[in-house]
Amino acid sequence: MAPSDRGSNESVFTLEATQLKFGNGAVEELGWELNRLGLSKVLVVADPRLREFGITERVTDIIAHAGVAAVVFDDIQVEPTLDSLSRAADFAKSHDVDGFVALGGGSTIDTAKVANLVRTHGGDIIDYVNAPIGGGRKPPSPLRPLIAIPTTSGSGSEATTVAVLDVPQFGTKTGISHRYMRPTLAIVDPELARSTPGGVTASCGLDVVCHAIESYISKPFDARPRPASPDDRPPYQGSNPVADIWSLKAIEFGGLYLRRAVRDGDDLEARGTMMLGATMAGIGFGTAGVHVPHACAYPLASLKHTYTAPGYERHKAFVPHGFSVIVTSPAAFRYSYDAAPEKHIRAAELLTGKPVENPGPKSLPAALVSLMKDTGAPSGLVELGYGEADIPALVAGAMKQQRLLVGAPKPIDASGIEAIMRQSLANW
Structure with missing residues (x-):
């Protein structure tokens, strides 16, 4: 059938999915995954509350034992705004990292996605925000590897192409969405949700x-x-x-x-x-x-x-x-x-x-x-x-x-x- 014979409607769908590693204790395999990806220095974007439970330190210890350097950013805002995402992006631009680890809920994972986007391709965040609020710019090539480690059971951001942000001056939230935004790997460990x-x-x-x-x-x-x-x-x-x-x-x-x-x-x-x-x-x-x-x-x-x-x-x-x-x-x-x-x-x-x-x-x-x-x-x-x-x-x-x-x-x-x-x- 020639394309012209199919009418004007879509006839194709695609499924692209984040790699998934699930189970109690799965986070202990983070170091192996970092080595598999060939990463030497990562930016850990973490929910600040996780320090109280020793989770951030546990994860950075795992990274260190794998011989990978890490720097931590935990100035995370629940329900991110353009300002809070800009702080993360500026931090990411100031460090020479070849990968990202997101540790927390959807707000944290979305923050890591945007930091990765700007660290890799530059520009202002609003350039990438969905039109008509933003410029709708598409990232020209894949981002650095991002391993998402959720500690809540909700957003599903570890498996999606979207980062959501609040833009108060427009009285609504919006997002950045592109296939390159999807994390490379999700490590889902139920033991991390106890907190x-x-x-x-x-x-x-x-x-x-x-x-x-x-x-x-x-x-x-x-x-x-x-x-x-x-x-x-x-x-x-x-x-x-x-x-x-x-x-x-x-x-x-x-x-x-x-x-x-x-x-x-x-x-x-x-x-x-x-x-x-x-x-x-x-x-x-x-x-x-x-x-x-x-x-x-x-x-x-x-x-x-x-x-x-x-x-x-x-x-x-x-x-x-x-x-x-x-x-x-x-x-x-x-x-x-x-x-x-x-x-x-x-x-x-x-x-x-x-x-x-x-x-x-x-x-x-x-x-x-x-x-x-x-x-x-x-x-x-x-x-x-x-x-x-x-x-x-x-x-x-x-x-x-x-x-x-x-x-x-x-x-x-x-x-x-x-x-x-x-x-x-x-x-x-």
Whole structure:
């Protein structure tokens, strides 16, 4: 068949995945991996809190025993901003390193990605930020090797091409996304998650669940226009049979293990499985993409900073990413139900672990609300500090996320986003 016979829609999807090493004690193999990659000096980008638990020192000792030099940067901001990422990039530019190690949650891994990008290719961070907020510049060649070692079970950043940042002057969050941003290797060690408070585990785990559901029900890859060249094919390509496998398993893990992981930090089976689920969801949504709940989450996390989440009391008031995502998900999935009813019901079955009685538009939202209640999530926008008067600004911020909204399983405009925001003021 000649290309002209295929119509104007996409007919190809790609799957690129970070190498994964998983298991209790997996971090002990970091030195071997650094030697395998031929690295001589690395920049360790670490969550500062991990020093209290001896985790940073443990990792730097492993690196030293492998004969590799290391320098540590731990001026990490939860929910990174352009300013905080610039500090990391400037630090990276001042050191002659041939690789990076990221140790922490999604904010830390995203910081390492951006530091690696600027250290390798120069320029200002805003040059690479997604248009229309930034310049949308593409890195011209691969970055230095990056080994990501997550200590939370949420963002899946160890498996994705994206780094997210807050741009307060635009009243929203945005990101940098390119295939070269994906880490070289993820070392996922459940023992490192013991230090994570239950509230942080809840927010991170709800992010896993939402990532996986959004990617599973996203617009199919072959419903998108064909790109002019492979270089123009977006990282978020739409749902496809391979990404669905990863996403479905992550949804199942969320239903089976998230409640347990929140209740007991020493439940290594639950915390480890949620960490694995985060990476699996990262592979799924890193290929298929996320859409409406994440587009709504970005202004929710940026416009106001008055909410103090359980587990995050030591930080300045802010809305953790997982909570900003989950509060609009029941309304978002009620909206998208008729685009793919069978997928919505399948997701609800996996979250509840049983067949859905009287399946319909409320089935998946009901399963999500039950999980939110059981894990201590905020009930809606009002609990996060927002009210009716804030909705126009929230809608405007969400509509800036066209890179995400284009992947929604059915078209959505400002009036649709407004309806979702209003329905999400209180979910119970």
